[in-house]
Structures are given as structure tokens and as C-alpha cells.
Amino acid sequence: MDYDVDKIVGRIQKLPTISTVAFEIIQMCSNPSTTVKQLKSVIATDQSLTAQILRIANSSYYNYPRTIHSIERAIIILGFRMVQDIAISIAVYSFYRGIRNTNGFDVKDLWRHVLSTALIAKMLGFEYDPELQSMLYVGGLLHDIGKLVENVALQEDFSFIFEKSRQEGVRLDVIEDRFFNFTHADIGGKLLERWKLPSQIVDMVRYHHNPVPESISGERIHYIRIVYLANILAHFINKKWKSIHAVLQYDIHFKDVFRFSEQEFMDLVERSKEVLQDNQMYFEILQV
Ligand SMILES: [Fe+2]
Ligand SMILES: [Fe+2]
Numbered sequence: 001m002d003y004d005v006d007k008i009v010g011r012i013q014k015l016p017t018i019s020t021v022a023f024e025i026i027q028m029c030s031n032p033s034t035t036v037k038q039l040k041s042v043i044a045t046d047q048s049l050t051a052q053i054l055r056i057a058n059s060s061y062y063n064y065p066r067t068i069h070s071i072e073r074a075i076i077i078l079g080f081r082m083v084q085d086i087a088i089s090i091a092v093y094s095f096y097r098g099i100r101n102t103n104g105f106d107v108k109d110l111w112r113h114v115l116s117t118a119l120i121a122k123m124l125g126f127e128y129d130p131e132l133q134s135m136l137y138v139g140g141l142l143h144d145i146g147k148l149v150e151n152v153a154l155q156e157d158f159s160f161i162f163e164k165s166r167q168e169g170v171r172l173d174v175i176e177d178r179f180f181n182f183t184h185a186d187i188g189g190k191l192l193e194r195w196k197l198p199s200q201i202v203d204m205v206r207y208h209h210n211p212v213p214e215s216i217s218g219e220r221i222h223y224i225r226i227v228y229l230a231n232i233l234a235h236f237i238n239k240k241w242k243s244i245h246a247v248l249q250y251d252i253h254f255k256d257v258f259r260f261s262e263q264e265f266m267d268l269v270e271r272s273k274e275v276l277q278d279n280q281m282y283f284e285i286l287q288v
Pocket of ligand 1: 143144173184185208209
């Protein structure tokens with residue numbers, strides 16, 4: 001198969017482009033000094049986003065006795081971070097709408113997976129740097145967006161690769177690399193670069209299967225590794241793996257980056273499960 005990353009990303013007219021509002025909200029997440037006023041004024045420029053946030057704020061999950069009519073009120077009741085996360089989720093979710101399933105590839109499954117990864121990345125980020133939790137949440141939500149691009153742009157070839165990965169029980173990016181010479185992580189990184197998203201977010205997406213990139217050092221590597229780990233934990237829970245050995249088999253890089261004992265790792269799995277449980281409403285409110 002003869003493909004190149006630029007051509008593929010150029011062929012994605014069918015994928016929605018990023019809206020100005022989504023772009024601004026994502027930008028804000030990588031800036032810890034974003035204020036309530038800034039968030040409010042961006043949300044206010046989009047009526048449909050405003051309506052969706054208010055619908056969520058008024059849903060039975062929050063059980064608030066009176067109807068919330070404004071974003072200001074929603075921020076007071078739900079909290080700034082929560083409203084920011086809901087706004088990003090709605091923005092990213094719009095890319096999943098209207099994308100059709102192809103042989104074996106289920107858009108709903110992918111959405112649930114990226115949402116799980118985002119929630120786990122946010123939890124891991126809390127210990128590392130609470131200020132940047134929202135940025136990690138965005139990284140988790142966007143990390144597999146390259147799969148959507150491939151599904152739209154490559155169609156049968158993507159179905160073939162996807163099926164092959166399932167049959168052989170080998171990670172999709174390994175098979176992609178073998179057949180295409182690039183992966184969905186490369187495609188996702190390229191797409192986000194075109195959208196001019198902050199470079200930390202581009203890196204988290206581009207390297208979510210490669211936690212040892214030579215070109216990146218210092219602080220930035222930590223964010224990449226948090227999303228990398230969150231992705232693995234999301235798979236661990238979803239595939240009902242039993243021990244850290246399954247991870248070591250799944251990914252040869254893991255032992256080079258993390259030195260968890262079996263117990264430490266299983267504790268992390270338990271905490272991740274709790275986070276997904278506690279945030280079940282995210283999965284119910286945002287359904288593809
Ligand atoms: Fe991936
Ligand atoms: Fe993933």
C-alpha cells in the first residue's frame with residue numbers, strides 16, 4: 001500500500017474541521033491561568049454549546065432544585081473545571097458524530113475508549129500537576145483521532161488493517177506501521193498540527209504509543225507518558241486483563257518507562273476503575 005501522512009490528512013474533507021469555539025476552548029485548557037470570564041465569553045459565542053451545557057447542568061445527575069438558566073450559574077454550581085471539561089467533551093464529540101462504522105470498527109467503542117483514557121489521564125495528572133489536568137483530559141480525548149481519519153480516508157484498507165490487528169492480537173499501530181509505514185498516532189499528530197493546537201497536545205497525541213521519543217525531553221515527556229499510561233489502563237480495564245504481564249506483552253516500551261511492581265500497578269488499575277465508575281455520567285450524557 002502506498003500512502004503518505006500528508007496526503008491522507010489532506011484527504012479528510014469529510015471530517016468536520018475544528019470550530020473556532022472548540023479551538024479556543026482547547027487552547028484555554030493548556031493555559032492554567034484561564035479565567036472564568038474568558039471561558040464564559042467563549043461559550044457564549046456558541047448557542048448550541050451553551051444549550052448543551054445547560055442541558056447537562058440541569059440533568060438529573062446534578063439534582064439541582066432550580067433550573068439553571070445561565071453559564072455563570074452553571075459554573076458556580078458545577079465548578080469551572082467541570083464546565084470546561086463538558087465544553088471540551090462536546091467539542092471533541094462533534095467529530096465522532098456522523099462517522100460511520102466500518103467492518104469491525106465501531107465509533108461508539110472508540111468514543112468510550114477515548115473518554116475513559118481522558119478521565120484516567122486527568123486522574124493521573126492530578127498527582128503530577130493539578131493545573132494541567134484539563135490539558136491531559138484533552139490529550140486523552142484526542143489521542144486516537146487518527147483512527148477516525150484513517151477510517152474516513154482509507155476505508156477498506158483501514159478495515160483490513162483493523163481486522164488484521166484483531167485476528168493477530170497485535171496492536172493496531174504495529175500493524176499500521178508494517179503496512180502503511182505510519183500509524184494513527186502520526187496521522188492524529190499531523191491533523192492537530194494543521195489545526196494549530198498547542199504543541200504539548202500535538203505531542204501527547206503523536207507519541208501516545210511511543211513514550212521514548214528521541215526528539216522530546218524535559219517536562220513535555222511527562223505529559224506524553226501520562227496519556228500513554230492512561231491509554232494502557234483504559235485497555236487493561238476494557239479487555240479485562242488480569243495482571244501486569246498482559247501489559248508487558250502488549251507493549252515492549254512499558255518496562256523501559258515505568259518500574260511498577262505488580263501491586264503498584266494493580267492499585268492504579270483499581271483507582272482508574274473507581275474514576276470511571278464515579279464519572280459514569282460522562283458516558284451516559286455524551287452518547288454517539
Ligand atoms: Fe492509539
Ligand atoms: Fe487508544
